[in-house]
Amino acid sequence: AAGVIQSPRHLIKEKRETATLKCYPIPRHDTVYWYQQGPGQDPQFLISFYEKMQSDKGSIPDRFSAQQFSDYHSELNMSSLELGDSALYFCASSPPGPTGSYEQYFGPGTRLTVT
Amino acid sequence: AQSVTQPDIHITVSEGASLELRCNYSYGATPYLFWYVQSPGQGLQLLLKYFSGDTLVQGIKGFEAEFKRSQSSFNLRKPSVHWSDAAEYFCAVGPSGYSSASKIIFGSGTRLSIRP
Numbered sequence: 001a002a003g004v005i006q007s008p009r010h011l012i013k014e015k016r017e018t019a020t021l022k023c024y025p026i027p028r029h030d031t032v033y034w035y036q037q038g039p040g041q042d043p044q045f046l047i048s049f050y051e052k053m054q055s056d057k058g059s060i061p062d063r064f065s066a067q068q069f070s071d072y073h074s075e076l077n078m079s080s081l082e083l084g085d086s087a088l089y090f091c092a093s094s095p096p097g098p099t100g101s102y103e104q105y106f107g108p109g110t111r112l113t114v115t
Numbered sequence: 116a117q118s119v120t121q122p123d124i125h126i127t128v129s130e131g132a133s134l135e136l137r138c139n140y141s142y143g144a145t146p147y148l149f150w151y152v153q154s155p156g157q158g159l160q161l162l163l164k165y166f167s168g169d170t171l172v173q174g175i176k177g178f179e180a181e182f183k184r185s186q187s188s189f190n191l192r193k194p195s196v197h198w199s200d201a202a203e204y205f206c207a208v209g210p211s212g213y214s215s216a217s218k219i220i221f222g223s224g225t226r227l228s229i230r231p
Contacts, residue, residue, distance in 0.1 A: 033218065042205060043159065045218035056218050090158060104219055106151075106159040 002026050004107030006091050012113045013081050021076040021110045025093030031055070032074040033104060034066060035090040043090055049074055081114045088112075117142045119208050119222035127228040130198055136191040136225050138180075138206030147209040148189040149219065150180055154202045162204075165189065176200070201229045 005024040013019050025032050031050045035043040036059075045058035049068035060066075063081075068074045072093075078085060088111050092104040118141045128134050140146055150162040163174025170182040180191045189206060206222040 042221040042223050045220070048218060058218055092159075103161075103164070105161065108158040111156075 004091055004093050004105055006089075006107040006110050008110060009108065010111050010113075012115065014115055015081055015083060017081050017114075019078045019081060019112060021078070021089055021091075021112070023074045023076070023091030023093075023107060025072050025074070025091075026095075026105055028095060029093035029105075030072060030096050031094045032068055032072065033092040033094070034060075034074070034076050035092065035106075037088040037090060037109070038084075039087070041087075046076070078112075083114050086112060086114045117146065117208050117220050119206050119220055121204075121206055121222035121225050123225045124223070125226045125228065127230055128196055129230045131195050134191075134193045134196045134200070134227070136204050136206075136227070138189045138191065138222060139187050140189060140206075140208045141187065142208060145184070148180075148182060149207040149209070150174065150178070150189075150191050151205045151207060151221075152176075152202045153205065153224075159205065162191070196227075196229055198229045198231070201227055203227070 007022045033048040034046040036046055037043040046060040047066050048056045052068045063079050066076045088109045090106050090109045092106045094104050120139045122137050148165040151159040152162050153159050162178050163172050165172050165182045173179050178193050180189055182189050203224045203226050205224045207219045209219045
């Protein structure tokens with residue numbers, strides 16, 4: 001079965017650089033979520049999109065922005081990177097329907113290292 | 116506010132032994148509850164979920180969990196663990212009722228090690 005695809009899988013950036021993470025949801029899934037997992041931490045919700053509109057917002061820094069495109073893929077843009085942004089970034093998608101938003105399927109993550 | 120507590124940071128069990136990972140939640144209404152597993156360097160895989168109905172839910176890889184409203188708990192169990200079960204396990208909660216793109220709140224995780 002198709003899964004959530006994230007690219008790149010690994011990314012190394014220097015401080016103050018920018019980074020773009022991409023997420024391709026499972027086909028026919030209309031909702032995308034972004035989570036950040038720091039070393040030894042639990043995943044923290046950043047932001048979500050439903051039908052290309054921002055739906056919920058968590059602890060996402062102002063330096064980060066995201067959007068969902070017409071094909072439902074999503075991009076997380078990160079600017080002025082800081083050492084503390086080094087983390088595993090997960091994207092998840094969920095299918096439409098009354099309980100769909102609770103069946104979140106996670107991608108393998110993008111490991112961002114800021115040096 | 117919703118929260119999830121996993122009181123055990125690290126658990127070691129012998130291969131073939133039974134397993135129970137504890138999870139307590141705090142939420143005003145009946146929550147949606149999940150268990151995810153994360154192998155080192157890997158993504159999060161959904162083991163099982165509880166929305167309503169039978170309080171004993173079966174998941175993949177031989178795992179099950181029981182929702183106990185009176186104890187606000189959703190403990191994960193497996194009768195006999197295998198070395199491949201060594202991983203980080205996260206309990207998570209989502210709000211009940213339909214809401215588009217609702218976030219999941221994760222517990223701090225329990226790291227499971229298997230003793231040969």
